[in-house]
Amino acid sequence: MTLLYDYPFTSRWFTTRGGLSQHYLDEGTGAPVLFVHGNPSWSYLWRRPIVALRDHFRCVAPDHIGMGLSDKPGPDRHPHTLASRIDDLDALTTHLISERGAPERGWTLVLHDWGGPIGIAWALRHPHRVARLIICNTAAFPNPYGPRVRPGLRLPLWTLLRTPLGPSLFLRHNVFARGATWRPLGVRRRMPARARAAFLAPYDRPEHRIAIQRFVQDIPLRPGDPAWPVLRTVDQGLAQFADRPMLIAWGLRDPVFDLAFLREWRRRFPAAHLLTLRGAGHYLLEDAHEEVVPAMRRFLGAGQT
Template sequence: MSLTEPELPHTDYDFTPHWFEHAGVRQHYLDEGAGEPLLMLHGNPTWSYMWRHLVRDLRADHRCIVPDHIGMGLSDRPAESVYTYTAASRLADLERLVRHLLTERGLPDRGWTLVGHDWGGIIGMAWARRRPDWVSRIVMLNSTAFTMPDGYRLPWFLRLIRSGGRLPAWFVHRTNAFALAASRLGVTSPPPVRVRRAYTAPYRVEQQRLAVVRFVQDIPLAPVDPAWPLIDVGPVETPEMASLPMLVCWGGRDPVFDHRFLAEWVRRFPAADVHLFPHAGHFVQEDARDEVIACVREFLGRHTEGRS
């Protein structure tokens, strides 16, 4: 079903691949380690590669489940006649994958830690709000899971791609400009060339980029938008959700998710452990890699019993 297979491996992504197939479409995921499950969800235009350092550090004590969204990373690139590239489809994909992991790979239906970034926050929190009894902890990097904060306006480049007509979307689809720009502008400390190449490798040719375009076009801004139900969650979290231990690791120089998003996470989860890295960008896991790993490990160690 994949139109063009991305290339593997990368020297710092030496994990065993797994695939879950549904309706003829294969979704790639990592399943590394043993212990309580950690579900790590990436956004756009990244893939499971972004979690490589956390997986390598945490798999000794935890079971790290790290999927690639359909159309991204190493997952298949189905035609739109076969697969609908919407956030609602991604949520359905996640629920099917978790069911598969429970029934076929022996994972529990309790004790999960959700780790989200970018769109992974929206999709992951939508899943967690449906299954609050399955989730014991939440770790959020620069992301959202609620309606846009008051006074916020989407950056011009995202507005242009999202609703600027066919030409901007065609340009993003025809070139690899969006992934290339993200790999540079999403960090404040330029990573090695091999890392930038790894981030952009799954989107090297045009046939691999449809999901990148559709994710931008699916950004929910109003009730008429298809993804709106995933973020229209009311002004406060349910008691079940609000009581969950939460860690927020935040890059202070994110050009998309600014301080207003962080403030809303804190307002919704006032007991959250918040670590602001003022000089880190959108990819806080790259700019503050060691600090983020240390924060996550300490947080998980303090909350080994879930709702402690």
């Protein structure tokens, strides 16, 4: 892949037990900050906070298997499920602690989209590691609307995915990843062409888009969905992090993770620091990085004694 716009990092690779190469960034030194992305983004989403924080923190940002610069296996080599992504994150962080000098404790989790349940599930396995959390338009509990999708999203996403047209839209035409870079689905202000191209670069052909499709198919909406037990475990364990400092940074124009999700976070963590961004959508770090990144630095105490 050619050099990516505004991505001045050294790529690193971790070989999974299945022999797959997982790409990750490991920038800076100090207390570790673990950035966990969702779908259909990748570590490119975190480029600005990593640049801003790596002078005081060790910033770790993996790409899930099948996404970003990681290997893109078919379902015969990787299940592309919520449970498998948690296992992948656990294996990588264990490697960093045991082989690359990362500390056992003092980790800050930064979570976006379906990085929320992945990251919190990892934290529930190792609660002693987690010092702080930064929550960005995500969830770690069942859909506040119940076993349904918001009406405006049913047709373009879940309904079409389950029709014969779904595979063509996701795999051949890449509509999900493309749509996330356009107004009003993913952003509220126009994304520069070079940034949009970088978000889409890893998903340049149908066989590289399987994980995006499987990510959506695996979303647990009701009991009986394969990932539902994992999400319920995350939901039930979330309260144990109520004593950790938390920053909630939220784009208020997100069509998926909307005010109902924000209210649920606020109900569970009323002491959390809150930054609401009226002009920001789902990719809040694209719409409002000028506000979000400094807020992250202040919350983490970067440069302060």
